[in-house]
Each structure stands twice: as C-alpha cells, then as structure tokens.
Amino acid sequence: MNPSVQTDDARFLELLERWLRGDFNRSDEQELRTLVDADGFRREAWEGFIVLPEENHELRLVALRRHLRARTAPKRVPVRIWMAAAAVFVALAAAVYFLPRFGPKEPAPVARTSPVPAEQSGESKSAVAAPEAGYHPESPGSSESAIRPSAPAASTRAGDLAAPEERAAGDKPAGAMPVSVETAPSRMADSAPVVAGGPASYQQLPPTPPTLGGPAANMPAQPANPADAKAGRDANQQAEDMPADDETRTKKSEAAKPVAAPGQPAEGWEAFFRYLRRNARLTDAARNNNISGKVRLQFNVGPGGKPEKVQILKGLGYGCDEEAVRLVNAFSWTAGDGNPVTVEIPFVR
Amino acid sequence: MFSFFRTKAFEHDTDEALLTRFQQNGDLTSLSALYERYMPMVYGVCLKIFRDPVKSQDAVMSIYEELVRKAREHRVESFRGWLYVLARNHCLMEWRKNHRHRTDLHPPEDMNQFDAVEATFDVEMPVNAGKPLEKCLEELPGQQRQSVELFYFEEKSYKEIAALLSQEVGKIRSYIQNGRRNLKICLEKAGIRGIVE
Numbered sequence: 347m348n349p350s351v352q353t354d355d356a357r358f359l360e361l362l363e364r365w366l367r368g369d370f371n372r373s374d375e376q377e378l379r380t381l382v383d384a385d386g387f388r389r390e391a392w393e394g395f396i397v398l399p400e401e402n403h404e405l406r407l408v409a410l411r412r413h414l415r416a417r418t419a420p421k422r423v424p425v426r427i428w429m430a431a432a433a434v435f436v437a438l439a440a441a442v443y444f445l446p447r448f449g450p451k452e453p454a455p456v457a458r459t460s461p462v463p464a465e466q467s468g469e470s471k472s473a474v475a476a477p478e479a480g481y482h483p484e485s486p487g488s489s490e491s492a493i494r495p496s497a498p499a500a501s502t503r504a505g506d507l508a509a510p511e512e513r514a515a516g517d518k519p520a521g522a523m524p525v526s527v528e529t530a531p532s533r534m535a536d537s538a539p540v541v542a543g544g545p546a547s548y549q550q551l552p553p554t555p556p557t558l559g560g561p562a563a564n565m566p567a568q569p570a571n572p573a574d575a576k577a578g579r580d581a582n583q584q585a586e587d588m589p590a591d592d593e594t595r596t597k598k599s600e601a602a603k604p605v606a607a608p609g610q611p612a613e614g615w616e617a618f619f620r621y622l623r624r625n626a627r628l629t630d631a632a633r634n635n636n637i638s639g640k641v642r643l644q645f646n647v648g649p650g651g652k653p654e655k656v657q658i659l660k661g662l663g664y665g666c667d668e669e670a671v672r673l674v675n676a677f678s679w680t681a682g683d684g685n686p687v688t689v690e691i692p693f694v695r
Numbered sequence: 696m697f698s699f700f701r702t703k704a705f706e707h708d709t710d711e712a713l714l715t716r717f718q719q720n721g722d723l724t725s726l727s728a729l730y731e732r733y734m735p736m737v738y739g740v741c742l743k744i745f746r747d748p749v750k751s752q753d754a755v756m757s758i759y760e761e762l763v764r765k766a767r768e769h770r771v772e773s774f775r776g777w778l779y780v781l782a783r784n785h786c787l788m789e790w791r792k793n794h795r796h797r798t799d800l801h802p803p804e805d806m807n808q809f810d811a812v813e814a815t816f817d818v819e820m821p822v823n824a825g826k827p828l829e830k831c832l833e834e835l836p837g838q839q840r841q842s843v844e845l846f847y848f849e850e851k852s853y854k855e856i857a858a859l860l861s862q863e864v865g866k867i868r869s870y871i872q873n874g875r876r877n878l879k880i881c882l883e884k885a886g887i888r889g890i891v892e
Contacts (some may be wrong), residue, residue, distance in 0.1 A: 351775065352709075359735055368853035368864030372846060387779040391739025394751070399868035401748050407735055410755050414734070417759070418727040 354381055358388050362395065366404050446627075609647030609682030618677060618689075625673060628693045632664035640690045641670035647682030659688065666693050705729070710774040717766060726766060729774065730759055737782045744786040751786075758785050831881035839874035842867050 361378040364370045382392045395403060611618035628638060642660040645653040653674050661667040670691040679687075705713055705728040717726040730737075737758060741751035762781065771777045832840055841860060845851045853871075857864045 394742030
C-alpha cells in the first residue's frame with residue numbers, strides 16, 4: 347500500500363479524534379479538509395460524521411472496539427485450553443508408555459505361573475503390542491534357528507570362558523582382589539531378590555538349592571565374622587558395576603556335569619518366547635541411545651535346571667546383556683545334557 | 696493520552712502483511728487489528744448512509760463478520776480500497792432492505808449535495824468576505840452564529856467555544872455544522888456560488 351495514504355489516514359484519524367474531543371480549531375479544519383478531499387474513503391467517512399455532529403461518536407467507537415476485541419478474544423482462550431488438554435494427554439501417554447517398563451520386572455515370575463495375569467492384560471496395549479509385533483515376524487523362523495544346540499570343542503569353550511574371567515578379575519581394583527572371593531556369597535545374598543529370587547520362588551521348579559548354595563558352600567562361612575562382612579560390603583560397592591553374568595561365570599568353576607534330558611525350557615519353547623515377549627524390555631540407557639536388537643547367549647543347563655556358563659556371543663551393551671542373562675537365569679530349564687544351548691533375546695523398541 | 700483510534704498492536708505491519716497472516720494462519724487477531732485501523736472510517740461511511748449511530752454501530756460489526764468470511768477466499772490487492780467498497784455496499788444493501796417501500800426518503804446517493812455544501816464553504820470564509828456573508832451571518836440563529844464567528848474569525852477551538860458558551864462540545868460541533876449549512880444556503884439564495892471559486 348502507498349505509504350503516504352497510510353500516513354494521511356493516520357493524520358485524518360488524529361484530526362477526527364480531535365474534532366470529536368473538541369480540541370479542534372480552524373487550521374485543523376483546513377488540514378482535515380485537504381485530507382478529506384484527497385480520498386474517497388476519507389471523504390465519505392467524514393461526511394458520515396458531520397451528518398450527526400452532536401452525537402457522541404467517541405463512545406460508539408470505544409464500544410465497537412471492545413466488541414471487536416471480545417469477538418476475537420474467545421478464539422484465543424480455547425486455544426490455551428486445548429494446549430493444556432494436549433499437555434495432559436501427552437503426560438498421560440508418557441506415563442502409560444513408561445510405567446510397564448518398571449512393572450514387568452516384578453510381575454515376570456507371575457507371568458510364568460499364570461499364563462495371562464490380569465494386571466498385565468491391563469497394561470497399555472501399545473507397550474505390550476509393540477514388542478510382540480516386532481518379534482512375531484521373525485519368531486517362526488528364528489525359533490528354530492535361534493536355538494542351535496552347537497557342540498563346540500570343550501577345550502575352546504574352556505578357553506573362551508577363561509578369558510572373560512581374567513578380564514573380569516583384571517577390571518577389579520587390585521585392592522579388592524583378596525576380598526573379592528569372599529564377596530561373592532554376600533553379593534549373592536544381596537542380589538538374591540533380583541537375580542536368584544526369581545527361580546527360588548517357584549515351587550514347581552526343580553530344586554534350586556544346589557545352585558544357590560553352591561557358591562556359598564564353596565566359600566568359607568564368612569558372614570559370621572563382622573569385620574569380614576564389612577570388608578565384603580566395601581568390596582560389594584566396587585563390585586556392583588560388574589555385570590551380573592560375572593556371577594554366573596564364577597559358578598562355572600564347579601563343573602556342572604550334564605544329567606539326562608537336553609536343556610530346554612521347562613514349559614516348552616513357546617512359553618519361553620511368550621515370556622521373552624512380555625519381559626524383554628530395553629533398558630533406559632539403550633532406549634536413550636537408540637539401541638535395539640538381539641543378545642545372543644550360550645549356556646549349559648545344570649542339573650538343577652539352572653543355566654550355567656552363560657556366555658554372551660553377541661551383545662548389545664547398555665545393560666541389555668545383563669538383562670538378557672537375568673531373563674535366562676530367571677527362567678526354569680530342564681536339566682541339560684552338556685550340549686550348550688544358544689538363545690537370542692530380542693530387545694525391541 | 697488515551698486514543699481510541701490508533702491501535703498499538705501490529706502498528707508497524709502493513710495492511711497486506713496482516714491480511715496475509717490471517718489468510719495463511721486464520722489468525723483472527725491480525726485481522727481484527729487490521730479492521731480496527733479502519734473502523735472509525737467504516738463507521739463514518741455507515742453513518743453517512745444510515746444517519747443513525749446505533750444502526751451504524753451494528754453495521755460495523757456485521758461488516759467485520761462479512762470481512763472474516765470474504766477475506767479468507769478473496770485475493771485482495773489493496774485492502775483499504777477493497778474494505779471501502781465492501782463497507783459501502785454492505786450499508787447500501789442494508790439501507791435498501793429497510794427502505795424498499797418508502798420512496799419519500801432520499802436515497803443515500805443524494806447526499807452528494809451535502810458534499811457540495813462542505814466543499815464550497817471551506818474556501819469561502821475569508822474575513823473580508825463582504826456584505827452578503829455578514830448579512831447571512833446575522834440571519835443565523837444566535838448560538839450557531841456565535842459558534843461560527845468564534846471558530847472562523849477568532850480561530851477558537853471547539854473546546855474553547857464550548858467553555859465560552861457553557862455548552863457541550865457536541866453541541867458546538869452541531870452548531871458549527873448547521874451554521875455552515877445554513878450560511879451556504881443563504882449565500883446561494885443571494886446568488887453567490889463560492890466566492891473564491
């Protein structure tokens with residue numbers, strides 16, 4: 347638009363305002379007249395005003411302006427309300443999405459005893475459905491391929507197993523070395539609710555005492571000594587960041603000889619896959635780093651139906667490996683025949 | 696000073712920028728800011744046609760509604776001119792609706808006569824206008840005459856005149872407008888058409 351028209355309009359409105367207020371003299375009138383003559387819109391407007399010179403147009407215009415703003419304003423308030431509603435919805439969705447990730451770790455054992463627990467079916471459908479949808483396409487094919495009862499030479503396996511143990515030992519601070527052996531049982535006792543607690547709570551499981559008691563029996567009864575217990579606790583602090591599977595590796599020293607049936611999930615493979623679909627959840631760290639995939643594990647099943655010599659063939663990191671070991675340990679297996687069992691634990695978003 | 700004419704919000708945006716914002720985002724605040732700019736003028740146009748402040752006030756709001764509807768789809772080159780036509784047509788339509796069977800009233804187009812009065816009068820008020828002017832002035836009713844003289848010869852503002860005559864400003868506006876009109880008619884009767892013209 348022509349800028350001069352804009353300034354002329356502004357000046358015209360200013361003069362008009364002064365005319366209405368009465369702060370208006372002859373020279374103002376002359377200026378107004380020139381502006382009015384120059385433009386049709388202004389002229390008609392001015393002619394309109396002087397039709398009714400007595401009328402208090404000021405009040406009318408103030409009222410009009412108020413109406414106009416009221417007409418526009420209500421549009422803005424609902425927008426704010428909508429924004430608030432959207433925020434609440436997002437918060438709810440986030441809560442529903444994130445809650446199941448903390449939930450299943452406890453309900454996991456329940457899921458095994460009763461096939462469909464009510465509280466799990468009440469979970470957010472998206473959270474449950476996502477891993478299933480991600481898993482199903484590959485499960486028919488991979489259910490066979492994933493389980494490869496591979497039988498590598500025992501010597502190479504021993505070599506493989508020895509190496510990580512040395513690595514684990516090397517990771518520990520030198521000062522902790524002497525106590526670390528004593529620590530194992532106490533750590534075991536600490537972590538029992540998390541790791542060993544799962545299998546221990548199943549009555550229908552093959553008796554677990556051998557595995558649980560195994561390390562404890564190997565170690566001298568140190569908790570009797572308060573000083574040792576304290577030292578054990580110190581070492582415990584340092585050993586905490588050790589992955590959980592180290593603990594299972596320490597158990598391999600007590601060579602568990604295969605017994606009768608080949609290592610299989612106690613309730614069948616289908617039950618195991620169902621269990622994985624319900625319980626294999628990405629860790630927070632993995633989720634934050636955009637990690638997903640599979641962890642491939644190999645282990646032997648001990649006489650008590652407890653996995654032993656758990657090895658990570660292919661890891662994901664970010665705590666997923668430890669989680670995979672935990673899941674396998676928490677499941678009950680039929681006693682193995684010495685052949686290692688290979689499983690893949692899917693961690694999908 | 697409180698000003699009911701000037702809008703502070705969007706003051707630096709051009710008409711077309713505000714209109715485009717409305718067309719793209721449906722942002723009513725920019726459209727109403729734009730309309731507020733021209734509201735007094737639209738009101739004036741309505742006044743000229745209706746000669747009724749209440750009807751004009753209603754018309755200004757319904758023109759806004761029409762604007763909201765039409766501005767969405769119409770490609771507008773010059774908003775100002777477009778709005779002028781829109782407002783004028785709207786008021787004329789309204790006016791005709793109400794005056795369909797009453798032929799005695801003047802149609803709004805006749806008001807051009809009124810313009811003529813305004814236009815000629817403006818230039819012809821030199822102090823040494825001569826005898827016919829003085830004669831006509833004397834014929835004016837008392838208040839009108841006083842007001843016109845104070846405004847044109849002594850160059851007082853409306854407020855000052857209002858104080859002098861102890862009247863409201865609105866009254867003074869009225870006196871001056873009517874005084875001028877009467878003066879004009881009187882001068883035309885005397886055979887004078889625009890002394891300076």
